Amino acid sequence: MIEYHVRRRSGVPAYQQIVQQTEQALRLGHLQVGDKLPTAREVVAATAVNPNTVLRAYQELQRAGLVESTQGLGTFVVRVLGQAENSAAAGLREELTAWVGRARNAGLEREDVLALTASVVDREFPLADEPAPGAVSRERP
Amino acid sequence: MITTPAVQAVGLGVRRGRSEVLHDCRFRIPRGAVCGLVGPNGAGKSVLLATAAGLVAPDSGRLELLGRPVGDAAxxxxxxxxxxxxSLYRQFSVQRLLRLGRDLNPGWRPDAAEEVLDAARIPVRARAGSLSGGQRTLVSLALARGKAADVLLLDEPLSDLDPLARRRTMGLLLADVAERGATLLLSSHVLADLEESIDHLLLLDHGRVRLAGPLPELLAAHRLPDPLSVPAARSAGVGAPAGSVPARAHRVDLLPGDAGPDHTEAPTLEELVLAYLHHPGAPDWISPAMRPLTPETCEAVGA
Incomplete structure (x- = not known):
């Protein structure tokens, strides 16, 4: 079962942290359709965040069509996100691993690699209205 | 339907000798709320909690718990x-105190009490008098939790606990809110401890209620100045006690809903509280959600 970690003063509201952590687990396949989310009581006991915070996060996930709450039974995953870890992606991961290895051999630092990939991802998957974040300026020729 | 409030004060006043330690307090704490009671030393927080517990009699006005006057045996x-x-019987062992809790309280929940002690590895055979301050706090909270009460009145419940015990203990108390709809009224000097845990706030200053309301509403109703237009405003540190006011609190706009173009950012809980304490003349802000319920009192607080 997913365990939430809520960071204080991270700038991200606690309910959003719970939403994001759930989405990430759905994306990475750590949560599957039919899996049960922890109860509000369990999340509250583990994180000491207000019960309303957990309910708000779960409502948000429900509104996004990712989970459904059944009275008395709990909150269950009804849809997963993305393709990041399914079988089709396995080959891509392998290619990416090889590419990152070549980048390191070529002398690129961790930050260089992240900036480079971010700039390509931003170009290939443009966001609706936000301009791409500043990775472009660090792109190497 | 509006249920009976957990706690309601109408014109509550309490005197100690010649001075008035609580003055014309009006507020309502709804059932199931987690209400932080904050304010500087001497603001009247402990007196308010003791009054709610029925140990101090109001000198004027009234204070009700669950619809009955405080002190009512029911x-x-x-x-x-x-x-x-x-306050614990110092000669009693922890074990004996827990037995006492069980024998004196019909709805006693042994698991809830032991849960508080287990994680901290409190020696149950030790006498209460031989425990450290933090351990005594945990035993007190274990007894309070074991009682399965509807309203928990906790005076600085986290003050002498280590960070891990704070998080764990707060988590257990909040679990009772999620599970049983318990109401928590807890005082604290350390606003950071409360920030993600409470949903209502009651700020006392010199015995008066300065600020009361659901926390999201209070934070949304106030604005900080733009950090770019006031460079000093964001530089102060965090975690300062309520008595010392960091520079940025000077700049908080205290006029709700009147934020100009250079007041854009919502304050944190700490910034909000410090701003009110630093501006004693600022108008009180009592949200309708925390005003007392009777018609005549709604009028009196300007509803």
Whole structure:
């Protein structure tokens, strides 16, 4: 079962942290359709965040069509996100691993690699209205 | 439908000798709320909690718990109170105190009490008098939690606990809110401890209620100045006690809903509280959600 970690003063509201952590687990396949989310009581006991915070996060996930709450039974995953870890992606991961290895051999630092990939991802998957974040300026020729 | 409030004060006043330690307090704490009671030293927080527990009689106005006047015997099984001194029978072992809790309280939940002690590995055979301050706090909170009360009145419940015990203990108290709809009224000097845990706030200053309301509403109703237009505003540190006011609190706009173009950012809980304490003349802000329920009092607070 997913365990939430809520960071204080991270700038991200606690309910959003719970939403994001759930989405990430759905994306990475750590949560599957039919899996049960922890109860509000369990999340509250583990994180000491207000019960309303957990309910708000779960409502948000429900509104996004990712989970459904059944009275008395709990909150269950009804849809997963993305393709990041399914079988089709396995080959891509392998290619990416090889590419990152070549980048390191070529002398690129961790930050260089992240900036480079971010700039390509931003170009290939443009966001609706936000301009791409500043990775472009660090792109190497 | 509006249920009976957990706690309601109408014109509450309490005197100690010649001075008035609580003055014309009006507020309502709804059932199931987690209400932080904050304010500087001497603001009247402990007196308010002791009054709610029925240990101090109001000198004027009234204070009700679960719809009955404080001190009403029918309330006793439904409230739990942890005072600042963690009053325990010093000669009694922890085990004996837990037995006492079980024998004196019909709805006793042994698991809830033991859960508080287990994680901290409190020696159950030790006498209460031989425990450290933090351990005595945990035993007091274990007894309060075991009672399965509807309203828990907790005076600085986290003050002498280590960070891990704070998080864990707060988590257990909040679990009772999620599970049983318990109401928590807890005082604290350390606003950071409360920030993600409370949903209502009651700010006392010199015995007066300055600020009361659901926390999201209070934060949304106030604005900080733009950090770019006031460079000093964001530089102060965090975690300062309520008595010392960091520079940025000077700049908080205290006029709700009147934020100009250079006031854009919502304050944190700490910034909000410090701003009110630093501006004693600022108008009080009592949200309709925390005003007392009777018609005549709604009028009196300007509803």
């Amino acid at each position: 309330n006793r099984p439904r409230i739990a109170y942890v005072d600042q001194n963690r």
